[in-house]
Amino acid sequence: MSQEFSEFGTGSMEEILGQMEQDLKGKKFESPYWSPPSDKEGNFKIRFLPLLKTFNETIFYLHTKTHWINRKPYQCLNQVLIDKNGNTHEAEECPICKKTRQLYDIAGADKNSEEFKAAGLIRARDTYISRIVVRGLKDDKGNDIETKPQFYSYGKTIFEMILNFIKSGEFGNFLSVAEGRDFNLTKVGTGRNVKYAGSYLSSASTPVFTDKAKLKELLENLKTMDYKQLIEFSTYNEMKKAVDDFLNGENEEDSLPDIKDDEPKKKEVKKPIEEDSDAEDDIDNLLNQF
Numbered sequence: 001m002s003q004e005f006s007e008f009g010t011g012s013m014e015e016i017l018g019q020m021e022q023d024l025k026g027k028k029f030e031s032p033y034w035s036p037p038s039d040k041e042g043n044f045k046i047r048f049l050p051l052l053k054t055f056n057e058t059i060f061y062l063h064t065k066t067h068w069i070n071r072k073p074y075q076c077l078n079q080v081l082i083d084k085n086g087n088t089h090e091a092e093e094c095p096i097c098k099k100t101r102q103l104y105d106i107a108g109a110d111k112n113s114e115e116f117k118a119a120g121l122i123r124a125r126d127t128y129i130s131r132i133v134v135r136g137l138k139d140d141k142g143n144d145i146e147t148k149p150q151f152y153s154y155g156k157t158i159f160e161m162i163l164n165f166i167k168s169g170e171f172g173n174f175l176s177v178a179e180g181r182d183f184n185l186t187k188v189g190t191g192r193n194v195k196y197a198g199s200y201l202s203s204a205s206t207p208v209f210t211d212k213a214k215l216k217e218l219l220e221n222l223k224t225m226d227y228k229q230l231i232e233f234s235t236y237n238e239m240k241k242a243v244d245d246f247l248n249g250e251n252e253e254d255s256l257p258d259i260k261d262d263e264p265k266k267k268e269v270k271k272p273i274e275e276d277s278d279a280e281d282d283i284d285n286l287l288n289q290f
């Protein structure tokens with residue numbers, strides 16, 4: 001090859017194709033939430049963690065109204081919520097709620113219309129966020145990172161399931177770090193047709209960790225996990241653009257993460273088996289921090 005071409009780089013067409021396909025996908029929104037692998041079904045064992053005194057919490061979850069556009073959460077502007085900077089967002093008109101109402105108006109009673117379906121996709125959803133331990137969690141390199149808690153966002157199905165477990169009175173304090181229970185998230189289906197209705201609490205009551213060092217690690221990690229950090233409000237115009245782009249076809253098929261709340265209410269309550277869970281006394285100090 002003559003000298004004048006030496007400035008040009010080479011590369012196989014496969015490499016070029018790979019890079020171009022990556023670029024076509026664009027920069028994916030990086031979710032702060034854990035969820036089971038989107039292409040896998042089965043049983044995922046998680047452990048809901050109790051509220052943290054550090055953040056003056058009164059309950060083990062944060063309730064928000066969220067719009068999900070292309071799997072990205074947009075906090076509904078029409079709610080009062082403290083954001084990541086500690087500022088209180090006051091309720092104001094929300095462009096996505098407005099669009100939802102318009103679509104429902106056009107759809108009228110026709111539940112099979114495109115408008116009705118689109119409204120159902122973009123409407124504000126009750127979203128609950130908890131901190132959880134994911135059993136057997138590994139990082140990309142295969143290291144055990146079970147003591148690194150995750151944020152988990154879920155919808156009404158799982159929320160009502162938890163409510164019913166508590167109402168039944170059969171499971172004691174399932175949130176207890178010393179003698180609570182793991183939660184078996186049973187995922188059936190993939191993509192948009194995921195169902196979690198068969199999920200259940202473990203029959204055995206167990207400590208989150210029996211190993212004191214792991215418990216310490218967990219607590220250390222939790223100190224950085226204030227729910228507030230997840231709350232960011234987009235501007236009216238940003239949200240309007242997002243919903244307009246979505247409705248104009250810039251959408252991905254799979255716009256909803258694991259927060260479907262219109263699933264059947266089938267319940268599979270497993271009877272608990274009483275087991276002794278004698279947490280060591282010196283762990284009590286650690287536990288008191290919850």
Ligand SMILES: [Zn+2]
Nearest residue numbers: 076077094097
């Ligand atoms: Zn809204």
